[in-house]
Amino acid sequence: MARRLAAEVPDPELPFLTLGDLGILRRVEVNLEGAVRVVLTPTYSGCPAVHHMADEVRRTLMAAGFPVVQVDTELSPAWSTDRLGPHAREKLEAMDIAPPPPVDRAPVALTLKCPHCGSLRTGELSHFGATACKSLWRCHECGEPFEHFKALR
Amino acid sequence: MTAGVAGLWVVDLREVALGLGDDCLVLSHRLAEWTTHAPELEEEMALANLALDLLGQARSLLTLAGEADGRDEDHLAYWRDDRDFHNLLLVEQPNGDFAVTMTRQLLFSTFQELLYRGMAAGTEPRLAAIAAKGVMEARYHVEHARLWVQRLGGGTEESHRRMCRALDLLWPYTRELFEPTESWSRAADQGAVPPLSSLEEPWRHSIESLLADSDLEIPGFPAWQSGGRLGRHSEHLGHLLAEMQHLHRSHPNASW
Numbered sequence: 001m002a003r004r005l006a007a008e009v010p011d012p013e014l015p016f017l018t019l020g021d022l023g024i025l026r027r028v029e030v031n032l033e034g035a036v037r038v039v040l041t042p043t044y045s046g047c048p049a050v051h052h053m054a055d056e057v058r059r060t061l062m063a064a065g066f067p068v069v070q071v072d073t074e075l076s077p078a079w080s081t082d083r084l085g086p087h088a089r090e091k092l093e094a095m096d097i098a099p100p101p102p103v104d105r106a107p108v109a110l111t112l113k114c115p116h117c118g119s120l121r122t123g124e125l126s127h128f129g130a131t132a133c134k135s136l137w138r139c140h141e142c143g144e145p146f147e148h149f150k151a152l153r
Numbered sequence: 154m155t156a157g158v159a160g161l162w163v164v165d166l167r168e169v170a171l172g173l174g175d176d177c178l179v180l181s182h183r184l185a186e187w188t189t190h191a192p193e194l195e196e197e198m199a200l201a202n203l204a205l206d207l208l209g210q211a212r213s214l215l216t217l218a219g220e221a222d223g224r225d226e227d228h229l230a231y232w233r234d235d236r237d238f239h240n241l242l243l244v245e246q247p248n249g250d251f252a253v254t255m256t257r258q259l260l261f262s263t264f265q266e267l268l269y270r271g272m273a274a275g276t277e278p279r280l281a282a283i284a285a286k287g288v289m290e291a292r293y294h295v296e297h298a299r300l301w302v303q304r305l306g307g308g309t310e311e312s313h314r315r316m317c318r319a320l321d322l323l324w325p326y327t328r329e330l331f332e333p334t335e336s337w338s339r340a341a342d343q344g345a346v347p348p349l350s351s352l353e354e355p356w357r358h359s360i361e362s363l364l365a366d367s368d369l370e371i372p373g374f375p376a377w378q379s380g381g382r383l384g385r386h387s388e389h390l391g392h393l394l395a396e397m398q399h400l401h402r403s404h405p406n407a408s409w
Contacts, residue, residue: 045286046209075213076282078289126195127297128202136195152289 002036003028005060012052013131016095019053023083026074035068036061041079043152044132080153092149098137100151114139115146161277161343167221168239168336169346170280171229172382174214175240178230179390180261181207182397186248199297203258206290213283231401235390242381243326245390252305252315256323259298263359264330264352266291271347280345299363306367316369324372329379330356
């Protein structure tokens with residue numbers, strides 16, 4: 001149960017995705033006294049959301065009755081976009097954010113499908129977007145800008 | 154001296170982590186100085202993203218460096234004076250114009266990516282973990298800097314002139330990248346970090362081929378400058394630290 005609850009905590013910057021979807025939740029251990037240790041891994045070294053996530057996990061588990069909750073972060077093995085769960089890509093697309101290419105494809109997409117109109121005539125405006133994990137693109141067909149959850153490997 | 158993991162002396166691990174952490178912290182601060190001054194909105198976000206990645210790396214490295222003597226990341230960032238900082242002279246150089254900022258980024262990030270790649274395969278597990286995470290970020294930084302250097306070098310007469318000036322200004326600080334301290338050499342002997350001499354060839358090749366594609370070349374007869382790793386800095390670091398540290402020192406342990 002502790003694992004399920006921790007996995008369902010939403011990401012503060014992409015609230016439609018959970019820590020489980022993103023592959024940020026690494027391990028949940030419960031000892032005989034009911035004390036929980038949760039291990040998270042950051043997407044980027046400087047991800048400012050990690051503290052918030054740790055607080056949310058702690059709050060959620062304590063509200064569910066676990067007396068002691070410890071949240072640690074671990075860098076190794078390093079997080080990559082290959083850790084995204086099976087539903088994460090669909091959820092990103094549903095929110096008009098172009099997902100990273102699947103695991104078995106080249107790490108950098110030559111072109112992305114516009115999440116608004118589906119055109120492949122798109123181009124990157126900037127490698128870096130509003131959060132560390134996204135880049136900024138524009139569709140040449142419909143003219144709309146869109147975000148891309150960029151590949152990190 | 155105390156032997157740590159993988160036959161590495163604790164004092165050497167501390168020195169290595171401190172130098173690399175200070176590189177990240179100081180360059181992160183420089184990049185953050187561009188916030189609200191960048192030439193366009195997309196670049197504003199890009200520079201802030203680079204600064205954030207480097208700040209994250211700095212936190213991990215300084216935490217590791219401080220473990221040996223019980224000082225935490227904040228203590229190391231805010232309570233040391235310039236002589237106790239071990240960053241490269243290159244990263245403390247002022248932002249100058251956009252050509253200087255991007256040239257500095259190219260020279261440093263190309264070095265950092267190679268270094269992290271070697272360290273990720275090294276024998277010290279905590280350094281390796283930080284490097285494995287950081288190398289993915291450094292790759293994006295290199296790519297970003299290369300695009301700009303190419304665009305500015307092959308751009309207008311004015312952008313080309315500024316790129317030449319930036320290279321002349323910063324090239325003298327690049328020899329220091331490959332000068333190991335005693336701690337670094339011992340850590341390299343233990344396989345924890347790559348020997349710096351092994352990075353120079355690939356670094357030079359990477360930079361040289363880009364400059365050739367950008368109508369630019371490596372300046373001749375530079376007046377080499379070094380000493381940052383040993384705490385001998387240019388006057389610029391003191392000013393940077395004054396801004397970075399004054400709030401924390403004026404209000405110790407303040408929180409909000």
